[in-house]
Amino acid sequence: MTTDLIIVGGGLSGGLLAHRLAERHPKLRLRLLEAGPTLGGNHTWSFHDTDLTPAQRAWLAPFIAHHWPGHDVAFEGFTRAFATGYAAITSHCFDSTLRASLGEAVQCDTPVTAIARGQVRLSDGSLLHAAAVIDARGYQRPTRPGPLAWQNFFGQELRFTAPHGLTRPLLMDATVTQLGGFRFVYVLPFTADTALVEDTYYADEPGVDQALLRGRIADYLAAKGWQVADLIREEAGSLPIPLAATPPAIPGPVPTIGMRAGLAHPTTGYSLAEAVRLADRIAALPSLSADSIAAAIDTHLKRAAARQGFFRLVNRMLFLAAAPTDRHRAMRRFYQLPNRVIAHFYAGQVDAADIARILIGRPPVPFFAGLRAAFGDGTAPTVPIPQAGE
Ligand SMILES: Cc1cc2nc3c(=O)[nH]c(=O)nc-3n(C[C@H](O)[C@H](O)[C@H](O)COP(=O)(O)OP(=O)(O)OC[C@H]3O[C@@H](n4cnc5c(N)ncnc54)[C@H](O)[C@@H]3O)c2cc1C
Structure with missing residues (x-):
């Protein structure tokens, strides 16, 4: 069989790209190669409606398993209800x-x-050829990643013995005891008596102690008065939060997309919106030659890197200038910003007015400490930083 394009990796970025190309270029001879038994592994991917354009939400609609018209956040002494819709793909x-x-x-x-360009080797030794190949094999720590912080989380999808009473996501319940960096619980109510409950930490090191976090989730459920009937599934992750001013270079000659190419929101670690945007960009090409695909991905990565600069600065302020205990205070303040600024922040598309509002209006950390970490030599004033290559 002659193949025009092979996408290696049937996860979020590879799968969405393949889907969008099949819609826009039905004659394209495409192969999506996935190591696992199913596409998409074991995840729940969520996003705000405002992360995407209406046209992007329309083509993504068949993937959406749950949608809510709004969501909430809670801090000690402060709660806020948002009218922005929220969606989840299972x-x-x-x-x-x-x-x-x-x-x-x-x-x-x-x-x-x-x-390699134009070919892939399978584990049985056979070679497949295609005019173009894209690498979408998921996150791999770069050889020289620069300093990183981490968003570590562990979640359980549960069925309760009675309705939990939530009708919309609680994106950040930061009223919980603050442990191991900034901590919050994230609750997605799928039905009246089922929900995904995730214990999340903005921490200096990667890794999840699943036994420990099972216990903390149990404590959270007990405090809410929710009794578990069934454990449906569990998921865990450690998402890199880059602190360097610029992303590392992508090695190798094969066009690379997704987390492997650093295409994620630097502060949240989420990559869905970037995957959708890149799928749109490639699918809009008039010709899908290997060169035009490679050039489109290269342009996209450069633009994404430029957009990431501000968020990387925020990360340095949060992780280098602020003590772990201050991250909680910074996030509480962030959630008091105008709706529009918060929506732009999560979408990864801030303008000059948003930046001024976030940085100058009410700095989340003392201004001079923030500048020192942001523009200085990267020496952490309060927390150790992982060294490049670790
Ligand atoms: C549990 C979890 C929850 C997350 N939740 C969200 C969220 O709510 N919203 C959001 O935007 N982001 C979320 N993220 C972050 C990020 O969006 C995901 O990690 C996302 O799946 C990254 O997409 P990707 O295509 O780069 O990699 P992946 O989705 O990991 O896909 C890579 C695929 O390549 C396959 N593969 C790897 N090696 C090979 C090989 N040699 N041959 C063939 N196939 C191979 C893998 O099996 C995998 O299916 C979450 C991450 C995790 C871990």
Whole structure:
């Protein structure tokens, strides 16, 4: 079979790109190769409606398993209700939507052992050829990542013995005891008696102690008076929060997308909006030659890197200038900003007025300490920083 394009990795970025290309270029001979038995692994991917344009939300609609018209946040002595809609894609819905739209182009249980321009090698030693190849194999710590902080989380999808009473997501319940950096619990109510409850930490080191966090989630549920009938599934992650001013270079000659290419919101670690934008950009190309795809990805990565600058600065203020205990105070203040500024921040698309409002209007950390960490030599005044290459 002659193949125009092979996408290696049927996770979020590879899957969404394949879907968008199949919609816009139905004659494209495409193969989506995934090492695992299903597409999309074991995740719940969420996003704010305002992260995407209406046109992007429209093509993403078949993937969406849950949508809520608003969401809430809670800090000690301060709660806020947002009218911004929130949506979640489950791995199950992701897999079934892609199989329906891509048909035989999907090949699961197909680990790729080597990738080069125009060819990939499978674990059985065979070679597949294509005019173009894209690497979407997910996060791999770069050889020289620069200093990083981490968003670590562990979640349980649970069925309760009685309705939990939540009708919309509680994106940040930061009223919980602050441990291990800035901590909050994230609750997505899927039905009247089921929810995903995630214990999350903005920490200086990666890693999740699942046994410990199971206990902390149990304590949270007990405090809420929610009794568990069934554990449906669990998920965990450690998302890198970059502190360097610029992203590391992507090694290798093969165009790379997704987390592997650093295409994520630097402060939240979320990559869905970037994956949607890049899928749109590539699918809008008039010709899908290897060169035009490579050039489009390169341009996108450069623009994304430029947009990331402000968020990387915020990260340095949060992780280098602020003591771990101050991150909580900074986030509380952040959530008192105008709706528009918060929406732009999460979308990763701030303008000059937003930046001024966030940085100058009410600095989240003492101004001079913030400047020292942001523009200085990167020496952490209060917390140790992982060294490049660790
Ligand atoms: C549990 C969890 C929850 C998250 N929640 C959110 C969220 O709510 N919103 C959000 O925007 N972001 C979220 N993220 C962050 C980020 O968006 C995800 O990590 C996202 O899945 C990254 O997309 P990706 O395509 O780069 O990588 P992945 O989705 O990890 O996809 C990479 C795929 O490549 C496959 N692969 C790897 N090696 C090979 C190989 N050699 N051959 C063939 N296939 C291979 C993997 O099996 C995998 O399916 C979450 C991350 C985690 C871990």
